[in-house]
Amino acid sequence: xxxxxxxxxxxxxxxxxxxxxxxxxxxxxxxxxxxxxxxxxxxxxxxxxxxxxxxxxxxxxxxxxxxxxxxxxxxxxxxxxxxxxxxxxxxxxxxxxxxxxxxxxxxxxxxxxxxxxxxxxxxxxxxxxxxxxxxxxxxxxxxxxxxxxxxxxxxxxxxxxxxxxxxxxxxxxxxxxxxxxxxxxxxxxxxxxxxxxxxxxxxxxxxxxxxxxxxxxxxxxxxxxxxxxxxxxxxxxxxxxxxxxxxxxxxxxxxxxxxxxxxxxxxxxxxxxxxxxxxxxxxxxxxxxxxxxxxxxxxxxxxxxxxxxxxxxxxxxxxxxxxxxxxxxxxxxxxxxxxxxxxxxxxxxxxxxxxxxxxxxxxxxxxxxxxxxxx
Numbered sequence: 001x002x003x004x005x006x007x008x009x010x011x012x013x014x015x016x017x018x019x020x021x022x023x024x025x026x027x028x029x030x031x032x033x034x035x036x037x038x039x040x041x042x043x044x045x046x047x048x049x050x051x052x053x054x055x056x057x058x059x060x061x062x063x064x065x066x067x068x069x070x071x072x073x074x075x076x077x078x079x080x081x082x083x084x085x086x087x088x089x090x091x092x093x094x095x096x097x098x099x100x101x102x103x104x105x106x107x108x109x110x111x112x113x114x115x116x117x118x119x120x121x122x123x124x125x126x127x128x129x130x131x132x133x134x135x136x137x138x139x140x141x142x143x144x145x146x147x148x149x150x151x152x153x154x155x156x157x158x159x160x161x162x163x164x165x166x167x168x169x170x171x172x173x174x175x176x177x178x179x180x181x182x183x184x185x186x187x188x189x190x191x192x193x194x195x196x197x198x199x200x201x202x203x204x205x206x207x208x209x210x211x212x213x214x215x216x217x218x219x220x221x222x223x224x225x226x227x228x229x230x231x232x233x234x235x236x237x238x239x240x241x242x243x244x245x246x247x248x249x250x251x252x253x254x255x256x257x258x259x260x261x262x263x264x265x266x267x268x269x270x271x272x273x274x275x276x277x278x279x280x281x282x283x284x285x286x287x288x289x290x291x292x293x294x295x296x297x298x299x300x301x302x303x304x305x306x307x308x309x310x311x312x313x314x315x316x317x318x319x320x321x322x323x324x325x326x327x328x329x330x331x332x333x334x335x336x337x338x339x340x341x342x343x344x345x346x347x348x349x350x351x352x353x354x355x356x357x358x359x360x361x362x363x364x365x366x367x368x369x370x371x372x373x374x375x
Contacts, residue, residue, distance in 0.1 A: 003050055007064035010044050014071035017345055020317040023269045027317050030347040034075045034315075035356030038111050041076075044069040075345040079106050079357035082343070086361065090368050093339035094307065097372040105364040110355045120172035120181075124164075127184070127207040128200065132191075135200055137184040137207075138164045139215055140171055144178035149221035149247075149374035150208060153183040154201060156228030156252075158271075159280040160189045167227065169354050170363065177367060179374075180217050182208060186233070193282035194295045197233045202241050220247075221374045225366070227252040228319055228348065229280075235297035235327075238306050248307040248373035250366060253348055255319050256327035258296040259285065270317045301330040308338040309369040311362045313346025341365050 013033055021027040033040055048065045051058050083106035091097045120140050128135040142148040151174060155166040164183040171181040186200035205222065212219050224246055226234030231254020238249035255261050258277060262285045266273040278284055281291050293299050308331060312324040324340050331338045343350065343358050350358035 003047060003058075004061040004064065006047050007044075007061045007068065010040070010047065010068040011064050011071075013040065014044075014068040016315075016347075017071045017074045018315070020315045021270065021347065022267070022317075024271060027270065027347060027349075030315065030317070031349055031352050033072070034345050034347060035350060035353050035358055037072055037075050037357065040072045041069065044072055075357045076108065076111065078343075078345050079361060080108070082106075083361060083364075086341070086364065087368075090339060090365060094337050094369070094372050097368065103364065103367075106357070106360045110360060111357070113355050118172040118176055120175045122171075122181075122183075128203045130187075132187065135185055135187070135203075136164065137182050137204055138171075140175045140181035140183075142178050142180045142216065143176045147212070147216050147218040148178050148180050149223065149370070150180040150182060150215075150217045150219075151223050151225055151370070152201070152204065152208070152234075153181060154186070154197075154224065154226035154230030154234045155183065156226070156230045157188075158276045159194075159197065159229040159232075160276070162230075167351065170351065170366070173354065173363070174367075174370070177370070179370065180215055182215075190279035194280055194291060195236070198237050198241065201233055201237045205242060205245060222246045223248045223250065223370060223373060225250040225252075226254055227351075228254060230254070232256070232258075232295070232297065235308075236295060236300070238308075239297050239300035243306060246306055248309070248369065250309045250369065251311065251324070252351060252362070253312045253316055253319050254297075254310075254323070256296065256298045256323045258292045259289075260326060261320065261323065262292060264320065264322070266318065266320070273318075298327045298330050301327070301334060301336075304334055305331065305336040307369070307373050308336060309365060310338065310340040311343075311351075311365065312340065313343040313348070313350050313358065315344070315346060316348045318348040339365070339369075 016030040016033045021030045051062050086105045122138040122140045126134045127137050155162040164185045184204045186197040224234040231251035310324045314321045346358045351362050353359050
């Protein structure tokens with residue numbers, strides 16, 4: 001009986017590999033299940049082997065465990081299948097891109113790794129000192145000599161939380177590839193409203209240009225990278241104020257159409273997305289329709305935009321996956337180079353670990369994209 005109960009629990013958890021998290025706390029579990037699959041696959045195999053010595057409820061527990069095992073395997077199998085065409089798809093999307101054959105997009109062995117920790121020291125500096133608390137940025141120097149491309153990272157957190165230390169693993173890795181990484185803090189809601197964070201990003205860019213020699217930055221090769229709310233900020237800046245200043249923009253599961261997002265809210269059991277947008281924009285869609293429009297990156301797509309890399313999972317319970325295809329629908333009618341990496345198993349924050357199925361694919365795509373736009 002105990003084996004059956006455990007098998008049922010595993011089966012319920014395994015459903016997060018194919019369905020979005022129905023409530024907020026299960027979103028955390030979804031990240032664990034999909035990005036650390038070895039743990040759950042191993043646990044399920046042990047439960048199945050346990051059945052060899054258990055007679056009561058054996059068949060029911062075995063069948064339940066077998067289904068759970070198959071579902072836990074889906075992120076691994078899907079990642080492998082997607083990796084087989086990723087190099088070709090990237091080269092087709094970005095004309096002239098050459099993706100090195102040295103690295104594979106996905107290696108099963110890395111799922112068993114705890115990660116190759118890269119120590120990359122950073123310096124925290126003040127880039128703007130408004131009336132409120134000074135705004136800071138963390139500057140990671142490139143592991144190469146000379147003036148290097150600069151990647152400006154904009155953190156997520158529903159525009160109301162998070163900071164520049166969020167998910168530093170990719171920052172540290174990219175320094176070894178020869179990039180200067182700058183992770184910024186910006187003014188947060190509800191105290192400050194849009195477009196304050198975009199203005200802060202523009203100010204950060206001006207600061208870096210003015211101090212480029214100090215940080216060894218090539219000012220002709222800036223790229224913006226944002227996650228979640230930070231992706232909206234990065235895209236809004238890249239498609240408008242900074243469209244002539246950046247070489248590309250990368251969006252990890254970011255909202256691109258604020259009006260559509262307000263009209264199609266998340267389940268309240270996951271997040272009150274309308275309240276989040278109200279706080280960020282200073283009011284409801286009915287009260288401030290023009291501000292919602294002005295904060296939507298998709299609204300700026302009228303011609304050739306900067307090269308764009310979109311990374312999004314279809315099981316995202318916090319920022320609907322549909323945001324990315326909606327942006328693609330506009331980009332494809334322009335000469336813009338773009339690519340949407342769709343991960344059918346992935347949820348919000350799927351790059352929590354670079355060794356997971358999503359982390360491996362997104363890191364490969366980001367590195368290939370950066371090499372292309374920063375040539």
